[in-house]
Amino acid sequence: MLHVERIETNELGDRSYVAHDGSTAIVVDPQRDLDRVETLLSQFGVTCMAVLETHIHNDYVSGGLELAQRTGATYVVSAHDDVAFDRHPVHDGDTLDFGSLRVRAVATSGHTDHHLSYVISAADDDSTPAAVFTGGSLLYGSVGRTDLVDPDRTEELTRAQYRSARRLADLLDEDAAVFPTHGFGSFCSSGSASGGEDSTIGQERAGNDALTEDDEDTFVERLVAGLTAFPSYYAHMGALNRAGAGPVDLSAPKPVDGEQLRKRIAAGEWAVDLRARVAYAADHLAGSVGIELGGQFSTYLGWVIPWDTPITLIGESAQQVADAQRQLVRIGIDRPAGAAVGTPSELADGQDTRKYPRATFAQLAELINAAATGFTVLDVRRDDERVTGEVPGSVHVPLNSLLDRLDEIPDGQLWVHCASGFRASIATSLLDRAGHDVVLVDDDYSTAVDKGWATG
Numbered sequence: 001m002l003h004v005e006r007i008e009t010n011e012l013g014d015r016s017y018v019a020h021d022g023s024t025a026i027v028v029d030p031q032r033d034l035d036r037v038e039t040l041l042s043q044f045g046v047t048c049m050a051v052l053e054t055h056i057h058n059d060y061v062s063g064g065l066e067l068a069q070r071t072g073a074t075y076v077v078s079a080h081d082d083v084a085f086d087r088h089p090v091h092d093g094d095t096l097d098f099g100s101l102r103v104r105a106v107a108t109s110g111h112t113d114h115h116l117s118y119v120i121s122a123a124d125d126d127s128t129p130a131a132v133f134t135g136g137s138l139l140y141g142s143v144g145r146t147d148l149v150d151p152d153r154t155e156e157l158t159r160a161q162y163r164s165a166r167r168l169a170d171l172l173d174e175d176a177a178v179f180p181t182h183g184f185g186s187f188c189s190s191g192s193a194s195g196g197e198d199s200t201i202g203q204e205r206a207g208n209d210a211l212t213e214d215d216e217d218t219f220v221e222r223l224v225a226g227l228t229a230f231p232s233y234y235a236h237m238g239a240l241n242r243a244g245a246g247p248v249d250l251s252a253p254k255p256v257d258g259e260q261l262r263k264r265i266a267a268g269e270w271a272v273d274l275r276a277r278v279a280y281a282a283d284h285l286a287g288s289v290g291i292e293l294g295g296q297f298s299t300y301l302g303w304v305i306p307w308d309t310p311i312t313l314i315g316e317s318a319q320q321v322a323d324a325q326r327q328l329v330r331i332g333i334d335r336p337a338g339a340a341v342g343t344p345s346e347l348a349d350g351q352d353t354r355k356y357p358r359a360t361f362a363q364l365a366e367l368i369n370a371a372a373t374g375f376t377v378l379d380v381r382r383d384d385e386r387v388t389g390e391v392p393g394s395v396h397v398p399l400n401s402l403l404d405r406l407d408e409i410p411d412g413q414l415w416v417h418c419a420s421g422f423r424a425s426i427a428t429s430l431l432d433r434a435g436h437d438v439v440l441v442d443d444d445y446s447t448a449v450d451k452g453w454a455t456g
Contacts, residue, residue: 013185020046024099028133029181032063049098050074054135055115058148061332065244080114085244110161111136111144129175139183140196158220165210174202187230228384233302248329256338258349273314277425290429298327310337361448375413380427389456417441
């Protein structure tokens with residue numbers, strides 16, 4: 001009997017899987033914080049005999065090599081991927097048996113050149129439907145994005161992705177369960193991916209746009225048109241994964257007191273405040289950066305921070321710091337330079353703290369309707385969001401390019417907005433750090449559209 005357990009990494013919009021027969025386990029696309037995998041293996045009393053990588057990941061650093069080395073499991077990676085470590089190389093059509101489970105590799109290029117999907121079945125039980133682990137190929141509702149390998153090859157890889165999805169569907173029965181790695185909020189998925197709890201090949205045949213659209217050209221045009229910006233840290237993930245990542249150290253970072261914190265900020269290092277954006281706006285250390293700890297913390301920190309910049313974490317508690325560390329190791333930021341725990345006043349080392357106001361779109365509309373002067377509305381949403389609508393007269397600088405374009409930011413007071421307030425809060429903290437007079441518009445853009453204060 002084949003059983004599949006999911007390990008959710010909601011912060012990155014990804015899933016890892018443990019497939020097992022009650023004794024032997026096969027782990028697919030594990031993240032680096034392997035304690036979650038080890039807990040699941042122990043819970044079900046199964047032994048990890050194989051670790052499968054569907055592809056060289058773009059959005060996180062894999063824990064596959066380390067897990068295989070810890071457990072003595074066979075580490076299965078495409079034979080065509082150029083990696084710096086020993087692995088069991090597999091080609092399209094290869095089969096491997098582990099306990100009562102049979103693994104068949106299926107080439108599904110598109111998301112990456114050498115992407116593989118893995119069909120796992122109970123070798124001695126034809127009555128149990130197979131499961132296919134599709135990585136960044138066939139997702140729920142769509143497929144993985146195709147512009148990460150080389151933007152100049154996007155059309156070529158989109159065509160490969162379309163054909164791979166259809167080939168996979170043709171190979172499998174309607175009741176085969178589909179288990180993608182991406183598609184749950186990951187920027188590795190295309191815009192039409194639907195997420196969801198589970199699916200089968202039959203369900204995807206009925207609702208997946210790669211399988212319902214019979215014209216390849218139409219599919220390619222639609223998918224390419226829907227691609228949006230992706231985090232800049234992705235540029236570093238492939239090299240780290242090809243080199244093979246070692247174990248992570250989630251022990252507490254070196255404690256930093258107020259004086260040390262002040263010196264680090266003065267030296268231009270990043271001190272990242274993890275508190276909620278409401279608390280940060282009300283009181284924070286001058287020169288710190290506010291990135292609220294939550295589901296998108298590591299994605300946006302990795303997107304805006306210059307790579308390899310030392311990071312000191314500022315948290316309300318040791319647990320908050322530990323939670324941030326766990327997110328950061330998944331994208332290759334292995335050890336913070338230190339951590340400080342306490343309130344801004346406790347950590348200020350005798351210096352004044354800073355604050356800035358929060359506002360709603362209604363308050364912004366009042367200011368605009370009064371024909372007030374001396375302020376600018378700054379929109380930090382992505383380019384694809386801006387195309388659909390805007391606050392009339394606003395200036396647009398996407399969050400991901402803000403640090404590179406600070407010299408373009410107008411003088412005077414800045415009212416900063418995004419779609420919901422989260423990204424605007426990061427941008428506002430960066431602008432405050434740079435010495436601007438700022439107001440955080442902590443509100444939903446949809447409200448402004450509904451009231452007629454913005455288009456969209």
